[in-house]
Amino acid sequence: MALKPSPAGDTALRTLSYAQAAALAVQREMEADTHVVVLGEDVGRGGIFGQYQGLQQRFGAQRVIDTPISEAAIMGAGVGMALAGLRPVVEMRVVDFALCGLDELVNQAAKNRFMFGGQGRVPLVARLPIGIWDSSAAQHSQSLEAWFAHLPGLTVVCPSTAQDNHSLLRAALQCGDPVVYMEHKTLWGQPGEVDESLAVPLGRAAVRREGGDLTLVSWSRQALVCEEACAQLARQGIHAGLIDLRTLWPWDRETVLGACARSGRLLVVHEAVQAAGFGAEIAASAAEATGCRVRRLGAPRIPVGYAPVLEAQSRVSADQIVATAREMLA
Amino acid sequence: MTGLYRMMVRIRAFENAAEAASQGGVSAYGKAADGTARVRGPLHLSTGQEAVPAGACAHLRREDYLTSTHRGHGHTLAKGADLGRMMGELFGRATGFNGGKGGSMHIADFSVGMLGANGVVAAGLPIAVGAAHAQKLQGRDAITVCFFGDGAINRGPFLEALNWAGAYRLPVLFVCEDNRWSATTASGPMTSGPGASARAHSLGLPTLQVDGNDVQAVHEAAGRLVAEVRGGAGPRLLQALTYRVKGHVSVDLAGYRDPAELQAALQTDPIARARRRCLALEPDERVWNAIDAQAEQEVAAALAAAEAAPWPTADQAFTDVQTTGAGQWH
Ligand SMILES: Cc1ncc(C[n+]2csc(CCOP(=O)(O)OP(=O)(O)O)c2C)c(N)n1
Numbered sequence: 193m194a195l196k197p198s199p200a201g202d203t204a205l206r207t208l209s210y211a212q213a214a215a216l217a218v219q220r221e222m223e224a225d226t227h228v229v230v231l232g233e234d235v236g237r238g239g240i241f242g243q244y245q246g247l248q249q250r251f252g253a254q255r256v257i258d259t260p261i262s263e264a265a266i267m268g269a270g271v272g273m274a275l276a277g278l279r280p281v282v283e284m285r286v287v288d289f290a291l292c293g294l295d296e297l298v299n300q301a302a303k304n305r306f307m308f309g310g311q312g313r314v315p316l317v318a319r320l321p322i323g324i325w326d327s328s329a330a331q332h333s334q335s336l337e338a339w340f341a342h343l344p345g346l347t348v349v350c351p352s353t354a355q356d357n358h359s360l361l362r363a364a365l366q367c368g369d370p371v372v373y374m375e376h377k378t379l380w381g382q383p384g385e386v387d388e389s390l391a392v393p394l395g396r397a398a399v400r401r402e403g404g405d406l407t408l409v410s411w412s413r414q415a416l417v418c419e420e421a422c423a424q425l426a427r428q429g430i431h432a433g434l435i436d437l438r439t440l441w442p443w444d445r446e447t448v449l450g451a452c453a454r455s456g457r458l459l460v461v462h463e464a465v466q467a468a469g470f471g472a473e474i475a476a477s478a479a480e481a482t483g484c485r486v487r488r489l490g491a492p493r494i495p496v497g498y499a500p501v502l503e504a505q506s507r508v509s510a511d512q513i514v515a516t517a518r519e520m521l522a
Numbered sequence: 523m524t525g526l527y528r529m530m531v532r533i534r535a536f537e538n539a540a541e542a543a544s545q546g547g548v549s550a551y552g553k554a555a556d557g558t559a560r561v562r563g564p565l566h567l568s569t570g571q572e573a574v575p576a577g578a579c580a581h582l583r584r585e586d587y588l589t590s591t592h593r594g595h596g597h598t599l600a601k602g603a604d605l606g607r608m609m610g611e612l613f614g615r616a617t618g619f620n621g622g623k624g625g626s627m628h629i630a631d632f633s634v635g636m637l638g639a640n641g642v643v644a645a646g647l648p649i650a651v652g653a654a655h656a657q658k659l660q661g662r663d664a665i666t667v668c669f670f671g672d673g674a675i676n677r678g679p680f681l682e683a684l685n686w687a688g689a690y691r692l693p694v695l696f697v698c699e700d701n702r703w704s705a706t707t708a709s710g711p712m713t714s715g716p717g718a719s720a721r722a723h724s725l726g727l728p729t730l731q732v733d734g735n736d737v738q739a740v741h742e743a744a745g746r747l748v749a750e751v752r753g754g755a756g757p758r759l760l761q762a763l764t765y766r767v768k769g770h771v772s773v774d775l776a777g778y779r780d781p782a783e784l785q786a787a788l789q790t791d792p793i794a795r796a797r798r799r800c801l802a803l804e805p806d807e808r809v810w811n812a813i814d815a816q817a818e819q820e821v822a823a824a825l826a827a828a829e830a831a832p833w834p835t836a837d838q839a840f841t842d843v844q845t846t847g848a849g850q851w852h
Contacts, residue, residue, distance in 0.1 A: 234706045237778055260676035260712040261643050261704055289642065292677065327563030327614075329625050331641035466852045492851035494843050497834075498563065499614030499622030505839035 205387050211242045211380040213354040217361035218244065218281060220388070222251050225279060228365060231257040232266055232283025232319075240285060241380040243319070267293030267318065271300045274314040279365060287320040287336050287374065301370040302345030316371070317364045322350070323376040323413055323463055324506060330495035333377075333506075335412075335464035340372040341441045341473070347371040347394055348440040350412040354384030356438055359392035367394060376413040397444035399451075403431035406457035406520055407484075409448055409474055411437040414463045414508060421513035432459075432517055440470055445481075448474060453482040457520050459489065461513055463506075466490025489516055523803060526580060526737045527796050528813050530572040533596040534793060535817040536605055537567045539825055540595070540612050540626070544772045560829065561612045565626050566593040570735070570767030573792035574699050575600035577740025578667060578760065581748040587635045587653040587666040589646035592627050593699075594639030597669050603631035609824035615831035622834040623842075635664075644674035647683035647696070654687065654694035654757075665693040665751045673704030675718045684725045684757070691756035695747050696722065698759065699734065701766035706778050722759035734762030735792040738799065765790070 208216065215238075222228045230244060236258040238245035248256035259266050263284060270282035284290040290297065297318060304312045320340075324333045341348045349364055349371060351357040357375060364371040371394075392398075400415065401422050410418045415436040422432045433451050437443055452458045458478045460471035466488055475486035491506040543560040568575075571593075579600035582588070590597040598608060603619070611618025612626050619631050630638035637653060640646045650668030657664050674680055675698065687694050698718035702709055715721070719729035728750070732743040740762055747758040765787035769776040776784075800810050840851060 233704070237706045240705070258707055258712065261673045262676045262678075264678050265676075292642065325563075327625065329563065329623070329628055329641070331627070332564075490852070492840065494839055494851065495623075497623045497839050498620075498625035498628070499834050500558075500562070501833050501836050502614075502623060502839040505836055 205385045207383050208354050208358070208386045209380065210354045210357050210375070210382045210384065212245065213358035213384070213386045214243045214361050214375065215245045215247060216386070216388070217358045217365070219247060219250065221362055221365040222247070222255065227277060228279045228281065229255045229257060229273065230281045230283065231259050231270060233259055233261055233285060235283050239283060241321075241377070243375070243380065244283070263289055263292035264296055267296035268300065270316045270318070271296055271304065271314055274316045275304070275312050280316045281365070282316055282318045284318060284320050286325070286332055286377065287322050288331050288334050290318065290320045297370070297372075298343055302343050305369065306345060313368060314370045315368045317361070317373050318370065319373045319375065321377045322374045323378060324496055324503065325377040327498060327500070327503065329498040333496035335462070337374055337440055338464060338468065338470040341470050345370065346441065348374065349394065349438065350374045350440055351438055352376070352379065352412050352415040352436055354382065355386050355390065356392055356398070358386050358388065359390055360394065360438060363392060363394050374412065379413055392438070395439045395442040395444060397447045398436045398438055399433065399447065400436050401432065401434040403433035404455055405431045406433070406459060406517055407448070407451040407455045408432050408434045408459050408461060408513070408517070409437060410434070410461040411440065412463065414461050417508065417510050418461055418513060420510040421517070424510060424514050425517055430517065430521060443474065445477065449478060449481045452478040452484040456484050458484050458486045459513070459517055459520060460486070461489045461508055463508060464490055465493045467493045485520060487516055487520055489513060523738070523796070523800055524813070526576050526741060527800050527810070528817070529576040529580070529600055530737060530793050530796060531814055531817045532605065532820065533572045533576065533599050534569065535821045536599060536608070537569055537595055539821045540565060540609070541567055541772050543612070543825070561626065562614065563625055563627070564592075565612075565772040566770065567768045567772060568593050568596040570787065570791060571699055571701055571764045572596055573737035573740050573796070574697065574734045574762045574764055575669070577737045578697055578744040580741055581745050582667060583664065584634055585662070585664045587637055587650070587657070587664070589637050589650040589653070589666070589668045590639040591643070591646060591670055591674070592639060592641055593671070594629050594669070595626070598629050598631060598636050598639070601631070601636045602634040603636055605820055606824040606827050607631070609821070609828040610831050613828040613831065614833070615828055616834045616838070617828070617831040621838055623838075644670060644677035644679040646670060647674070647679050648686075650694055650696075651683045651687050651692060654692040655690060657693055658690070663752075665695065665748065667695045667697060669697050669699060671704065672698060672700040672702065672709045672713070672717065675721060676713060681721070681725075684722055684727060684759070687757035688726050691754070693751050693754070694757045695744070695751050696757065696759040697744070698761045699764055700761055701764050703766045703770070703779070705770045706774075717761065719759055719761040727757050727759050729759040729761065731761045731763065734764035735790045735795065737792055737796050
């Protein structure tokens with residue numbers, strides 16, 4: 193898909209946080225297209241994580257719309273606005289609360305285009321932040337990306353860097369179909385260099401590290417943990433390649449399967465519960481297509497606990513990744 | 523009056539200590555030597571709202587049920603929960619009500635009928651309806667009380683729960699703590715019409731509105747409604763007008779709010795008002811000072827016990843998930 197170019201003269205690299213990079217992406221798309229609107233709780237004040245900072249001042253309360261605490265209505269209204277020609281950004285705070293608007297996302301947004309024979313289009317971007325949010329326990333820390341990747345009609349994006357959060361959010365806003373856009377709650381403050389002119393298309397993975405001994409595939413915050421693990425492995429003389437998937441649906445089969453065919457070993461790592469996770473899809477696809485050895489690493493199938501020692505059980509550490517990689521090479 | 527005063531003072535003392543022990547805290551129980559706060563994650567304080575749970579729960583028996591919100595410390599204490607085990611839970615220790623699994627947002631004491639605080643706005647309403655329906659089916663002489671905020675009335679579960687309770691004439695008292703704010707958004711502009719009691723009225727539920735910072739008024743109004751509910755008359759709703767003195771969570775300094783609004787609200791602090799009334803009944807200050815001191819002592823003991831209590835062990839993260847399939851963590 194051809195992405196619209198960025199405004200000229202704004203190509204300089206600058207350091208932005210993951211949240212600022214996203215706010216800038218929405219700003220640029222709102223400037224470029226008057227159909228883009230934002231709706232959700234507390235967005236007028238910049239969103240609870242600053243991911244809409246400054247937008248209501250700039251574009252007014254008609255385009256950055258504060259809503260009641262009404263997830264079903266927010267999501268459903270987003271579908272209606274989209275059908276009526278707008279391009280809504282639908283804010284859900286955390287994916288856990290998006291469950292309150294699940295019919296509207298799953299049965300309405302995702303199905304509309306197909307069910308009505310292509311008459312309707314639902315170009316909305318639903319922002320559903322995922323991941324463990326320190327000490328926030330079982331109802332604010334889930335990683336439910338696999339649920340949405342399972343649903344025909346939805347595109348699913350899980351960026352891990354400020355640059356990707358900028359570029360992919362812009363791509364999502366230009367997509368034309370519903371996009372489930374999943375930022376990670378502990379990455380909001382993470383700084384990174386952002387080049388506004390850099391277009392990242394949906395569905396293309398990033399090769400973060402080349403390495404022929406085995407292939408690591410990950411996304412979102414866990415991709416950063418994998419980078420740490422790769423560095424440790426490199427010090428031990430093991431060269432692991434790392435692919436950050438960035439988009440879960442459609443996922444970049446070509447890049448992943450090509451790397452697996454070369455290395456013969458795939459380790460998929462995600463923060464979500466391992467059982468029935470999206471890692472299973474990638475592992476099975478890689479095994480089918482290349483016959484490579486596969487392993488998965490994800491959280492045990494337990495709710496995220498509050499006390500630090502309990503919460504830690506749901507985290508996949510760099511040490512675990514290193515140990516599993518070494519086992520695969522033994 | 524003495525009992526009501528004592529409960530309000532206990533709630534305030536508990537929350538002041540919890541706040542000091544949370545991220546922004548400065549007391550001896552604030553940041554620990556290792557730099558971490560003793561109470562972690564989001565801590566929603568009910569400072570200034572103490573008259574509502576104190577006044578309403580005074581009519582409840584142990585076998586009555588209660589459901590609560592994310593702002594549930596006061597409700598839980600007023601229902602008779604042990605203050606020490608509550609502090610233990612806020613500290614994430616094994617001695618807490620949930621063994622450190624839940625923390626402040628999920629405080630619960632089933633032994634006194636308190637069925638849990640909730641991290642999802644309005645989620646407690648249908649649960650309360652189910653509990654009340656069970657009470658009715660089982661022919662029990664008990665009722666359910668359900669606390670929720672003014673923001674919750676805009677979510678579907680509010681309407682669905684009230685309708686159901688009315689249709690089945692269930693023994694449930696809905697209590698709206700109308701504190702004028704929903705996170706960083708003022709509730710008024712986000713709410714169509716006059717709010718909780720008008721909506722309940724339209725569904726056929728008799729309602730009362732009360733000054734929620736006047737503990738005696740809350741006590742009287744709740745007493746009337748509880749008696750009707752207990753008598754089998756069907757569901758009732760109490761709308762208590764109060765004010766959220768602190769920010770939405772302990773780290774929120776509420777910079778979005780007009781300071782004059784807070785100053786005006788502080789003039790009607792429910793504890794100061796109750797104290798004036800207490801002094802009219804018993805002019806000897808020492809009587810009331812002793813109650814204050816007792817609350818402080820109890821809280822100090824709870825803090826010390828929580829600090830000394832063991833953490834849960836890592837294997838506790840795997841308990842109480844489910845029975846069938848337990849042990850198969852991946
Ligand atoms: C379904 C859902 N949406 C959003 C949130 C985030 N949130 C937590 S508390 C809150 C405000 C609730 O306002 P209100 O019901 O008035 O209760 P108060 O905080 O004022 O006590 C919001 C929006 C949530 N927890 N659950």
